[in-house]
Amino acid sequence: MSEPRLTVEGVSVYYGPFRAVHDVSLTVGAGEIVSVIGANGAGKSSLLKAIVGQADRCEGRIAMNGADIGRMGTPAIVRAGVALVPEGRRLFPNLTVEENLSLGWRVGRRGGPRLADVYDIFPVLKERRSSPARVLSGGQQQMVALGRALLADPRFLLCDEISLGLAPTVIADLYALLPGIRDRGIGIVLVEQDIGRSLRASTRFYCMLEGRISLSGSPDAFDRETITRSYFGS
Amino acid sequence: MVAAIVNTLVQGVLIGGLYALFALGLSLSVGVMRAVNVAHGDFIVVVSYLLLSIATGFGLNIFLALALVLPVAFLGGFALQRYLLQRVSGKAVLAPLLVTFGLAIIIQNGLLEGYGADPRVLPGGALETKVVSIFGMQLGLMPLVTLAAAIVLIFALDRLLYKSQVGALIRAVSDDPGAASLIGLSPNQVYGIAMGIVGMTVAVAACFMGLRSNFDPASGPGNLLIAFESVVLGGLGSLWGTLAGGVVLGVAQGVGGQIDFAWQTLAGHIVFLAVLAVRPQGLFPRY
Amino acid sequence: MAKLTSYAAPLRGLLVLGAVALAFGPWLFGGVTQIFLTQFFCMLVLALMWNLLAGYADIVTLGQHGFVGVGAYALYGFTALGGVNPFVAVLLAGLVAFLVAIPTMALVFRLRAVYLAVGTWVVAEALMLTAGKLPGLGQGSGASLPVAVARMLGATPSARFASIYWLAFALALAAFLTTYLLLRSRIGLGLTAMRDNEEAAGAMGVDLRRARILCFLLTAPFLGVAGAVITLQKLRVSPMSSFSVNEWTVFVIFNVVIGGIGSLEGPILGTLLFFVLRDHLADLGPWHLIVLGALSIATMLLEPRGLWGLARRALNFDLIPVSRAPSREFAARFQGGPTPQGEREISAHPAE
Structure with a gap:
């Protein structure tokens, strides 16, 4: 692999009998900010947990720069260069x-x-x-x-709801830091329920609905209504 | 009369030092195992026999034998955690509890097979009989040294846990192992080190238990209950609290023993249950 | 596999037939066998009760011997000192154990789950020491039941054996049926679901704390009656033997763990095995317990559901079905659909 990438291929995540994430694929390149948006319970956090090896049960392939990291334990994944800022800190x-x-x-x-x-x-x-x-x-x-x-x-930084429960000025301060981190060659994944801010910060986005990817691409490629529809379902 | 009361209290405090030594390792291991190590008392006894064999076999001073055993005890605790307890640790209390329960029974009967049922005592040399006079009271040097050892060990553990990097690691991992692995730490490695430290406290406790009292292969459960009561009485997670818990137990037993020798142990249990009824969080809860 | 399942009904029939035959024990077996079976019934009751608590209610108690001893001493007090008929005294012993269990429960449930196990042991220890202090009950060295009490059980030795046998059999049957019905009730469903997923069990509307307290209080009278029946057979109480931690807690735990915790077949299998092997293993001295301890550790590591877990994998059905229904109901309620079947369970991230 010439270009460093974090790749998720056909990943499903289960909690007991319940399937939280259904056959999801996505990629993040180095120095890129990517958003994963979706309503509460759409499976965004489960997806991030699966990437760092904290899902109870998960199927599919997760690779960094071509090397499979899906079967390593969480500490080894973190040492390999994937860090998670978890929900609830x-x-x-x-x-x-x-x-x-x-x-x-x-x-x-x-x-x-x-x-x-x-x-x-x-x-x-x-x-x-x-x-x-x-x-x-x-x-x-x-x-x-x-x-x-x-x-x-980290080579890749996963942020789960970093703006949750924070004052708007504080959120703005945190988001202002992201470009600087990106410019050091770190790929960033932002998981947010708040669509507006994270879409403005990212070059690409994935929208999740009931465990599946319902829409993906550049934020500029879609109008507001299309994104909202894939966010809430119709 | 006053002198007798003071004497009972002082003796209670002195024996409380030994009980705190029993309790320190248990308190630490609960944070690691998320279950009570039912074999804790038996580990103390088995190390006492090990010390006995080394001291008598090579004619060594008992404290020299302890110095030799300390690294072995660290490795023992580490290996026990990494190769046995870790495999059954999880969200349920059942599996680690039953595995340590099995270990306890194996140790008790293994010692019975190997050493017989006769009570033993560790050779303390000149220390055994020395008496010092403090405020007109004749106190045995050995009980004083035991209490001093407990205080030194608590101080050292407190520094280690709350002022060192290793301690911060142990606290972080026992707070939230998932979050620890998210910053690249291996909880299992840290748990192993923590249990190694527990092993060293067990060795120190074993040495002083054997110096201060008789022990036999069946002494383990009694030690476990004492350690457990000291931990709960003192307030969970509080190191200095375990000393207070041990002292409360020691004094209760001393007072009970004054009424009737047979009341000694029962008085300790009754005070424990009474405190549990009115103050379940213990006397000095840490948080 | 499907073929083996067809053996379920005949095997269950055999089990019921065996139980019916045991009801006629005194007419079928000689004195030695009756004594042996009486001991088996009592140990089975202890195993069923420990299994109910540890295997379903998530209460790992190390203090069973406390209630057994209370029952033993209560029987002695009622019969030898109070002159009560032993058949009545056996039931009263259960009542006393129940009454002791109430404050015990109030105390040990103040401890966090982690500490509860050792807390029950402290209580048992305190009860044993107290029993040794009670006036008129032989103090530390114990006391024998007066001959007059034994006579009330029957005029001849064989009539006495038969009386005690039936008492023990009735107790074991009652213990089994109570456990069975409890586990098949809504409370049992909740407890079984809790074992798999605490939140889901809460969602099923079962108050888990109350269910656990109920189980704890329910076991006490059975343990007390067992202690009383054991005492009728031994005709003697003493703190060390009536409150024996080895006999009434250690062996019981090993039996359940090796037989299979969290099933009804397991305790029966384990206790049966214990009695079959007892005479052979007793020759080993301390090695007897070393072997049992090692076996139970191996069980926890390799097959936490014990021998019955192994057997069940081959048989593919429960002989005494209590645990299948809840997992289906749980799945249905939790997800609103059937459990995904046929999908491979791959742990992409084995715990490090």
Whole structure:
């Protein structure tokens, strides 16, 4: 493979007898921002979990740069270069901000991003480095989650609902960071229920409806009504 | 009269130090296993026999024997977690509980087969009989050293867990293993290290148990119950709380023993159940 | 496989026939066999109760011997001290065990699930130590039942054997039927669903906490009556043997685990195997328990559903069906459609 890509082919995800994702395929290139939109329960989060190996049961092929990563455990997938900023942030609530950031496997190793880089991006985290993560505001917690994922030095960054529950100005600040991350050659997948903002930030999008891809392509290629129809079903 | 009461209390506090040693490893292992290690007491006993064999076999000082056993205990805990407990750990309590239950029975009967049922005691040398006088009370040096060991071990574990990178790893993984693997950590590796540390606390507990009291192949369950009660009494997850829990138990047993020797153990259980009834979160819950 | 399923009905018939034959035990078997079967019935009751709690209600108790001992001491108190007829005293012993179970439940359910198991053990230990302190009950060394009490069971030794046999048989039958009906009820469905998926069970409208409390309280009288019947046979109580953790908890757990936890066939199979092998294994001394411990660990690692789980895979049907219905009902309610069949179950991400 000449061009680095994250490829998902014919993936289905199950919870017990329930099929949350149905035969979904998508690709993300390096330095590209791709949105996955869809209503609550459309299977977006399940898809991201499956990519990083946290689905209960999943079928299909998931590959990075041509190499199959579908059968590796989550830590190995993360080390291979796919990082997830999970829904609900999943910080360690009783650990300090600095502990949360500095625990990643790559932190402190040569070549990768350093703690100081994260503090440069989010100066407020440096001020609060000794506070337990649970006392932070929602926006600050999301910064820790994003910083923690970046410290894993990923090639591909998956963001699950990073704007959920945050004030509009905070969301705008977070989204303003994305182009900078992209320009470092990192492929980004944004999963959002909020269509407008994520579509504006991305070059391509996939819309999910009841576990399947109902529409995909460039946001400019479709009118608002077409996207809305594939979002809600008709 | 006052002197007798003070003496009972002091003895209770001193024995509480030993109980805290039993409880530390159990408290830590619950966070790893998500189940109580039913064989915890038996692990302590089996290491006591190991220390006995090394100390008497090679004529070594008991603390030198302990120094030799500590790395073995770390590897033992690590291997137990990685090659046995990890395979049955999951969301259900049942499997890890029953596996450690099976281990407990195997250890008890294996020791019975290997060493016989006679009570043993570890050779403490000069330390055994030394008495020091504090505020006019004659206190055995060994109980004082045991309490000191408990305090030092709690201090060290507290530093390790809350001030070191390894400790942060252990806390992170036991908080949320899924989130830990999302930042590239291997929860199983961390669990193995944590159980290795548990193994080392077991070795220290084994040494002082054998120095302070008789032990036989059937001593394990008694140790487990003491450790369990200390952990719950102290408040789950609180290291200094386990010392408080151990002391409460020790004092309760001491007071019970004053009424009638046979009341000693029962008094401990009754105080435990009474505290559970009025304060289920324990005396010093961490969170 | 389909052919084996056709054996289900005849095998079930055989099982019922066997149970009916056992009802006539005293006319069919000699004294030694009756004693043997009496012990089997009592152990079976303990196994059924532990299995109900650990295999269905998610309460892994290590304190069964506490209620067995309470039943034993209650029987002694009612008969030897109170002069109550032993047939009545057996039932009263169950009542006492039930009454002890209420505060016990209130206490141990305050512990988190992880700690509950050892909590029950502490209670059992406290009960044993208390029994040794009760006035008039022999204290630590125990006491024998007066001959007059034994006489009330029958004039001749063989009549006494028969009385105890029928008591034990009736108890085992009642324990089996109660467990069977409970598991087939809505509560049982909820518990079985909980084993697979807690949220789904909640969605089925079964209050799980109440269901678990019900199970805990339900087992106590059976354990108490079993302790009383055991005592009638042994004619003796003592803290160490009436509250024996090895006899009434350790062996019982091994029997259920090896036989197959979470089924009704498992405890029966395990207890049967225990009695068949008992005399051979007893010669091994401490190795007896080492072998059982190793077997139960191997079971948890290799086939958590035990010997019956292995057998069921070959047979492809339940001899005593309680567990099939709920999983279908669960699937139907949870998804609104049938379980996807024929699709390969591939774990793309094995747990690291």
